Amino acid sequence: MKKMIPTEVLKEQAALAALKFVKNGDTIGLGTGSTVKYAIDGLGNNLKNGTLSDIKAISTSLSSEARAKDNKIPTTSFDETVKLDVYIDGADEVDQALRLIKGGGGALLREKIVAQNSALKIIIVDASKLSERVGEKWHLPVEVFPLALGAELNFLKSLDAVARVRTDDKGEPFITDNGNFIIDANFGRIHKARKMAKMLDARAGIAGHGLFIDLCDILIVAYPNGVMHIRKGEKETFKNLLDSVSPAQTF
Structure with missing residues (x-):
């Protein structure tokens, strides 16, 4: 056993x-x-x-x-x-x-x-x-500036992610220590992680993302x-x- x-x-x-x-x-x-x-x-x-x-x-x-x-x-x-x-x-x-x-x-x-x-x-x-590959077990957290929340949510969905705004235990939007929101984006297995990271880095409304390469x-x-x-x-x-x-x- x-x-x-x-x-x-x-x-x-x-x-x-x-x-x-x-x-x-x-x-x-x-x-x-x-x-x-x-x-x-x-x-x-x-x-x-x-x-x-x-x-x-x-x-x-x-x-x-x-x-x-x-x-x-x-x-x-x-x-x-x-x-x-x-x-x-x-x-x-x-x-x-x-x-x-x-x-x-x-x-x-x-x-x-x-x-x-x-x-x-x-x-x-x-x-x-x-x-075996990131995204298999966990969604990708994406931290976004409040002004850009709707725009970046739509952007992530355009990449075929199942994306939602993270909420706290009271059902309110989760706020980071930096005063931003987090979108949890489920892409499934991320086969081109470096390309994905560069794409997210290029978005002005995204403060940071959870891909660490x-x-x-x-x-x-x-x-x-x-x-x-x-x-x-x-x-x-x-x-x-x-x-x-x-x-x-x-x-």
């Missing part, structure tokens, strides 16, 4: 595995989401017990910043720091080329800004986030038999792991 491991346990395992890449004196980019929270707590514990010192962090959301402050992690900004040493974040979906879909937590624009300005980009996931140096995957590190180009390793993991192995 295959092991059954709660997803939250796997998320924590992946997050804690990323901490070994953080050194004393590093400036760290902190992502947003249900996996990264374990990394933030782990950094706080390492500061508290003295195994880590002199770090600073830039957070990608107000919620991550609050968690960092709760853990006594000193914060900084791009006004004070030009380049980050390490960026740690999760992903909603990742494929064998280490292309990502991000933005389930609504912080995609800030996450991309921080990722692009980090020397080492580490993505932490449990095995349920793996797919060339923004993952190390993928850390927690699965029922352990934790695996995958670097770009290791497609066979990725494929073997994807083939070996059944959705029924987590709950």
